[in-house]
Amino acid sequence: MNLTILTYPDKRLKQISKDVTKFDEEIHKLLDAMNEMMLLSNGIGLAAIQVNYPLNILILNIPDSEGEQHPDNLMEIINPVIINKEGLTTYQEGCLSVPGFYEDIERYETVTINYQDRHGNTKSLDADGLLSIAIQHEMDHLAGKLFIEKLSYARRKKFEKEYKRAIKEKKA
Ligand code: QAP
Ligand code: CO
Numbered sequence: 001m002n003l004t005i006l007t008y009p010d011k012r013l014k015q016i017s018k019d020v021t022k023f024d025e026e027i028h029k030l031l032d033a034m035n036e037m038m039l040l041s042n043g044i045g046l047a048a049i050q051v052n053y054p055l056n057i058l059i060l061n062i063p064d065s066e067g068e069q070h071p072d073n074l075m076e077i078i079n080p081v082i083i084n085k086e087g088l089t090t091y092q093e094g095c096l097s098v099p100g101f102y103e104d105i106e107r108y109e110t111v112t113i114n115y116q117d118r119h120g121n122t123k124s125l126d127a128d129g130l131l132s133i134a135i136q137h138e139m140d141h142l143a144g145k146l147f148i149e150k151l152s153y154a155r156r157k158k159f160e161k162e163y164k165r166a167i168k169e170k171k172a
Contacts, residue, residue, distance in 0.1 A: 047141035
């Protein structure tokens with residue numbers, strides 16, 4: 001399975017992802033390839049649509065207090081639904097599909113989700129801290145949304161200018 005990460009402004013990132021209905025070998029292979037791609041890219045979270053699979057799948061590997069990622073901390077979240085959300089928090093977010101750009105984004109402080117694991121078993125999770133933020137960021141991808149869409153008009157303009165310049169410089 002040969003995956004590449006789609007980057008803004010690729011329109012394929014705007015697709016609405018669909019629920020997974022078959023928890024088969026194909027899905028397991030996709031999950032494994034996504035994990036490999038996330039770690040190679042120094043990511044902490046990745047949605048399937050970022051590698052051009054419009055399916056309701058996200059993976060996360062939240063670093064420990066030393067900033068280290070452990071294979072044991074991999075989370076595979078399929079068909080997630082937020083069933084409760086509380087409070088507000090702000091965090092400087094980035095995204096593998098918007099490389100080199102980071103901005104403060106407001107999210108719910110805690111979320112409770114229902115989801116399925118790679119075998120189709122139903123699970124529930126109470127998340128706070130970075131895990132909660134990452135789940136919301138990745139779930140936005142499943143709805144075709146990028147974190148830059150949450151910026152104010154002025155900050156979005158600043159982003160578009162900086163990002164276009166960065167793309168030009170990479171090409172030159
Ligand atoms: C989403 O983001 C996220 O610009 C995951 O050059 C972000 O893994 C969840 C990355 C913040 C919670 C808080 C970004 C790697 C990785 C870049 C990522 C880059 C290299 C972003
Ligand atoms: Co992202």
